[in-house]
Amino acid sequence: MDTRQLDQAFIANTYARFPLTLTHGHGSTVYDDTGKSYIDLGTGIAVNAFGVGDSEWKAAVTAQLDLIPHSSNLYYTEPQVRLARHLCERTGMARVFFGNSGAEANECLIKAARKWNSDQFGEEKRSTLVTLEGSFHGRTLTTLSATGQDVFHRHFGPFTPGFAFARPNDLDQMKQLLSERDDVGCVLMEMVLGEGGVVPLTQEYVQGVAALCREKNILIAVDEVQTGNGRTGTLYAYEQYGITPDIVSTAKGIGGGLPIGACLLGERLKDTLGPGSHGSTFGGNPVSAAGALSILTRIDQSVLDGVKAKHALIVDALKGAKGVQSVTGLGLMLGIECERPAKDVVADCMQRGMLVLTAKNKVRLLPALNIPDEQLKAALAILKEVFAQ
Ligand SMILES: *Cc1c(COP(=O)(O)O)cnc(C)c1O
Numbered sequence: 001m002d003t004r005q006l007d008q009a010f011i012a013n014t015y016a017r018f019p020l021t022l023t024h025g026h027g028s029t030v031y032d033d034t035g036k037s038y039i040d041l042g043t044g045i046a047v048n049a050f051g052v053g054d055s056e057w058k059a060a061v062t063a064q065l066d067l068i069p070h071s072s073n074l075y076y077t078e079p080q081v082r083l084a085r086h087l088c089e090r091t092g093m094a095r096v097f098f099g100n101s102g103a104e105a106n107e108c109l110i111k112a113a114r115k116w117n118s119d120q121f122g123e124e125k126r127s128t129l130v131t132l133e134g135s136f137h138g139r140t141l142t143t144l145s146a147t148g149q150d151v152f153h154r155h156f157g158p159f160t161p162g163f164a165f166a167r168p169n170d171l172d173q174m175k176q177l178l179s180e181r182d183d184v185g186c187v188l189m190e191m192v193l194g195e196g197g198v199v200p201l202t203q204e205y206v207q208g209v210a211a212l213c214r215e216k217n218i219l220i221a222v223d224e225v226q227t228g229n230g231r232t233g234t235l236y237a238y239e240q241y242g243i244t245p246d247i248v249s250t251a252k253g254i255g256g257g258l259p260i261g262a263c264l265l266g267e268r269l270k271d272t273l274g275p276g277s278h279g280s281t282f283g284g285n286p287v288s289a290a291g292a293l294s295i296l297t298r299i300d301q302s303v304l305d306g307v308k309a310k311h312a313l314i315v316d317a318l319k320g321a322k323g324v325q326s327v328t329g330l331g332l333m334l335g336i337e338c339e340r341p342a343k344d345v346v347a348d349c350m351q352r353g354m355l356v357l358t359a360k361n362k363v364r365l366l367p368a369l370n371i372p373d374e375q376l377k378a379a380l381a382i383l384k385e386v387f388a389q
Contacts, residue, residue, distance in 0.1 A: 002021075003021045003033070004019070004021065018346075018350065020032055020350065021033040024052075024053075025040065025051075025052035025053065026051070026052055026053050027051035027052060027053075027054075027368065027370075027371075027372075028040050028041075028043075028051045028052075028367065028368045028371045028372070028375050029052075029375075030052055030355065036353060037353055038350070038353050038354055038355050039353065039354045039355070039375055039378065039379045039382075040052070040354075040355050040367070040368070041354065041355060041356045041357075041365045041366065041367045041371075041379055042355045042356060042357045042364075042365075042366055043253075043366050043367060043368050044257070045226075045252065045357065045366065046194075046226050046231055046252045046253050046333070046366040047252050047253055047255065047256075047257055048253075048256065048257050048368060049229060049230065049231075049253040049254075049256050049295050049299075049368065049369050050256060050295065050298070050368055050369060050370050051368040051370065051371070052257070054256060054257075054295075056294055056298065057256045057257065057291050057294045057295060059294075060290045060291055060293065060294035061258065061287055061290060061291045061294075063290065064079060064286050064287045064289075064290035064291075065287055067286070068286055069285075069286065069287050070282070070285055070286065070287070071286060072281060073279060073280065073281070073283060073284065077284070077286045077289070078286075079284075079286045079287075079289035079290040079293060080098060080284035080286065080289045082289075082293055083096075083098075083284070083289045083292050083293045083296070084096040084098075084284075086293060086296055086297065087262060087264060087296070088264070090235055090296075091235070091236065091248065091264060092244070092266075093248060093264035093265060093266050094265055094266055094267045094269075094270035095264075095265045095269075095270045096262050096263065096264055096265070097112075097262070097263045097265070097273065097278060097283070098260060098261065098262050098263075098280065098283040098284030098289070099251075099260075099261040099262070099263070099280050099283045100259045100260060100261055100280065100282050100283060100285075100288075101138070101251055101259060101261045102137075102138055102223075102225035102226075102249065102250075102251035102252060102261055103137070103138025103139055103140045103143045103261075104138075104140075104251075104261050104280065104283070105225060105249035105250060105251050105261035105262055105263045106137045106138050106143045106146065106188075106223060106225070106249045106263075107138075107140060107142055107143060108249070108263035108273075108278060109188070109221055109223075109247050109248075109249045109263050110129060110142060110143075110146065110188075111273070111277075111278055112247055112263065112265060112269055112272050112273055113129055113185055113186035113188075113219050113221060113246075113247060114127050114129075114162075114185065114186075115272050115273060115277065116185070116219060116246075116268070116269050116272045117185030117186070117219070119272065120217075121185070125183065126182075126183055126184060126185030126218075127162045127183065127185060128162050128163065128164055128181065128183045128184045128185060129146065129162060129163055129164075129184075129185065129186045129187070129188055129221075130163075130164045130165070130166050130174075130177065130178075130184055130186070130187045130188070131146050131147070131148050131163060131164075131165060131166075131187075131188045131189070132148050132165065132166055132167070132168045132189055132190070132193065132196075133148040133149075133165050133166065133167050133168060134148055134149060134168060134193050134196030134197065134199065135147055135148040135149070135168075135188075135189070135190055135193055135196055135223070136149070136190070136193070136194060136195035136196060137188070137223055137225075138225075141156060141159060141160055142160040144156065144159065145159040145160040145161075145162075145163050146163050146188065148165040148196075149196070164177065164181070164184070166187075168189075168193060168196075168199060168201060168205070169201060169202050169205045170205075171204065171205050171208040171209065174187075174205075174208070174209055174212065175208075175212060178212055178216060178218070184216075184218055185218060185219060186218060186219040186220075186221050186246075186247075187209055187213055187218060187219070187220060187221065188221040188222070188223060189201060189206065189209065189221075189222060189223070190222070190223045190224075190226070190227060191206065191222060191224070191227050191232070191237035191238055191240070191241060191330075192226075192227050192232065192237060192329060192330055192333055194225075194226035194227065194333065194359060194364075195226075195359055195360075196359070196360065197328075197335055197359050197360035197361070197362055198328050198329045198333060198334060198335025198359050198362055198364055199328065199335075200328060200329060200330055201241070203241060203242075206238075206241040206243060207241065207242060207243065210241075210243040219246040219247060219268075219269075220243060220244075220245045220246050220247075221245060221246060221247040221248070221249070222236070222237075222238045222243075222245045222247075222248050222249075223249050224236050224237060224238065224248050224249060224250040225249055225250055225251045225252050225261070226252055226333065226366075227330070227333060228248075228250035228252070228253065228254065229250060229252070229253040229254045229295065229296065229299060230253070230299040230303060230304055230307060230331075230369050231253055231307075231331055231332060231333050231366070231369070232307075232329075232330035232331035232332075232333055233304055233307045233308045233311065233330060233331035233332075234304060234331075235296075235299060235304070236248060236250070237330060240330070244266070245266065246265075246266040246268055246269055247263065247264065247265055247266065247269060248263070248264040249261070249262070249263050249264075250262050250264070253295070253369075254292050254295065254296065255288050255291055255292050255295070256291050256292065256294065256295035257291070258287065258288040258291045258292075259282075259288060260284070260285070260288035260289065260291075260292050261283075299369070303369055303370065306369065306370065307331045307332050307369055308331065310332060310367070310371065310373070310376060311330070311331050311332060311334070313373065313376060313377070313380070314327070314332075314334060314365065314376070314380065315327050315334075317377075317380040317383075317384065318336060318380070318383070318384070318387075321384050321387060321388070322384070322387065322388035323338050323339045323340060323387035323388045323389070324336060324337075324338055324339075324387050325337040325338060325339065328362075332365070332366065332367050332368075332369060332371075333364075333365075333366055334364065334365045334366075335359055335362035335363070335364050335365075336362055336363040336364075336365070336387075337361065337362050338362075338363060338387050339387070340386075340387065340389065341361075342358040342361055342362055342363045343358060345363050345383075345386050345387065346358060346363065348386045348389065349382060349383065349386055352382050352385075352386065353382075354379055354382050354383070356383070363383075367379075
């Protein structure tokens with residue numbers, strides 16, 4: 001049996017995979033098992049921040065493999081603390097908890113928000129966390145509950161209680177929700193709803209929500225799992241909205257290809273989680289942490305400027321192009337509304353040697369932060385042809 005037949009026979013049937021087996025790659029080029037090459041505009045869903053097999057990242061990871069690949073969190077390890085210090089110094093946050101995925105980073109975020117509120121106001125007095133309709137926060141039972149999409153609230157009940165949902169970019173509705181309820185302890189937002197269709201929040205909305213939260217002593221939390229780590233043209237997307245969150249979760253691109261997630265706790269929450277209150281066997285694993293440090297230290301102003309320049313290149317090429325209705329998103333996180341069904345665009349791109357994603361009814365692009373302009377231009381030429389068909 002070949003890989004596809006083995007997958008169908010032995011892998012839980014949770015993924016509707018494309019008929020494509022990837023074998024290797026370099027940078028923004030990946031190859032399938034027939035040797036065909038593809039320009040990769042999906043980066044394993046915003047994970048391969050500097051493309052596949054980035055050499056500095058590989059060197060950092062293999063050097064750590066030679067030292068100690070795993071030790072558990074019963075002992076101190078250097079890559080983890082260096083990574084945490086780097087994150088705190090660049091964000092102004094106070095402490096970091098490491099997990100292994102976006103969902104785990106959000107689990108920690110939710111636990112920290114509940115514990116802080118429990119400490120301040122009493123057990124379960126302000127345990128409700130408000131998220132946005134169309135949001136996505138993960139696949140564990142609690143992060144599914146936090147996800148503001150009804151399709152995720154079926155079949156697996158009972159779900160974790162304690163979530164309420166608000167309409168994105170509707171400040172009046174949030175104002176009403178927060179005035180009607182006295183049990184809200186935290187508002188959690190993605191600055192650009194990713195899986196929800198690459199929908200950016202407006203400046204007025206985010207700043208308005210932040211002001212409401214400050215007024216009512218409600219925590220402000222930001223899910224930067226997809227938007228974080230340079231993806232939107234700043235290290236974290238919230239920086240572009242002029243807010244100071246209390247809690248930030250991130251994952252995906254931070255690991256550059258290895259699993260790691262982080263929950264950043266601000267000054268007010270730095271002592272909220274005490275010994276025994278949370279943990280993870282693999283969290284902050286030295287190999288993943290060394291890889292993440294290699295990625296983050298290189299996301300400097302010139303990389304971030306490059307992200308903005310590549311954003312402009314894409315928008316200039318696609319705005320007004322035949323078959324394109326709108327382009328949304330920030331930096332290298334873009335959603336394209338088009339006349340053709342998004343899934344047909346994906347299939348045609350694949351046939352022509354290019355990998356793109358979808359988000360709801362849009363085509364979604366999440367290219368490597370350092371995709372060469374020449375390769376990006378070649379990709380845009382293909383995309384324009386496919387959209388025009
Ligand atoms: C992908 C994603 C998650 C879940 O991350 P996993 O690593 O798949 O658990 C959570 N939030 C957002 C915004 C995401 O894009």
